[in-house]
Amino acid sequence: MTVELALFYLSAFVAVAATALTVTRTYASHALIYLIVSLLAVAVIFFLLGAPFAAALEVVIYAGAIMVFFLFVVMMLNLGPDTREQERRWLAPRTWIGPGVLASILFLELVYLIAGSDVTTPGVPVGPKAVGIELFGPYLLAVELASILLLAGLVGAYHLGRRYMRARREEVE
Numbered sequence: 289m290t291v292e293l294a295l296f297y298l299s300a301f302v303a304v305a306a307t308a309l310t311v312t313r314t315y316a317s318h319a320l321i322y323l324i325v326s327l328l329a330v331a332v333i334f335f336l337l338g339a340p341f342a343a344a345l346e347v348v349i350y351a352g353a354i355m356v357f358f359l360f361v362v363m364m365l366n367l368g369p370d371t372r373e374q375e376r377r378w379l380a381p382r383t384w385i386g387p388g389v390l391a392s393i394l395f396l397e398l399v400y401l402i403a404g405s406d407v408t409t410p411g412v413p414v415g416p417k418a419v420g421i422e423l424f425g426p427y428l429l430a431v432e433l434a435s436i437l438l439l440a441g442l443v444g445a446y447h448l449g450r451r452y453m454r455a456r457r458e459e460v461e
Contacts, residue, residue, distance in 0.1 A: 291400075292336055295336060295397050295401065296336050296337075298393065298397060299329050299332040299333045299336065299394065299397060300329075300333065302325070302390050302394055303326050303329035303333065305390065306323070306325040306387075306390050307322075307323075307326045309322040309386060310322040310323045310326060317359070318383060320358050320359055321384075322386070322387055322390075324351050324355050324387075325390045325391050327346060327347075327350045327351040327355070328347065328351055328391065328394050329390070329394055330346055331343040331344075331346035331347045331351065332394050332397055332398060332401075334346055335398070335401065336401070341414060341419070354438075357441075361442070361445040
């Protein structure tokens, strides 16, 4: 078994484990952290398969932008004075052990791949200009629909959080 194949299986194990932990967590913030680790593992798999650009997009778009958006929505929906103590318990160092171990495995794999491996990517390098022309050319409608969908989710989360806070204020008064 080659080293690349072993790293592929290790990344696949991390992705499956992190995804299973995402589904089984009771707190949304914990589930999102495990989901980020799962998406990073999928990025390593893309890199191992010879698609570094897809791996970079996986990290930047999914593990970066969309997960920040989800965390923003979760924070917005958990408003209220009694949630401060709950969030303090959630952010205890012991809750970061699982995601930390899985992310460390992926980080060590990536350092090994970049520094000491002879993994080659097939095909021709694609520059950012070509990606932009392709993305905003024939796929312009899909990009705009995705942005409208994300905007609708943001507005919906705002209205849900606002309704929740209004109900909490009425309870207090």
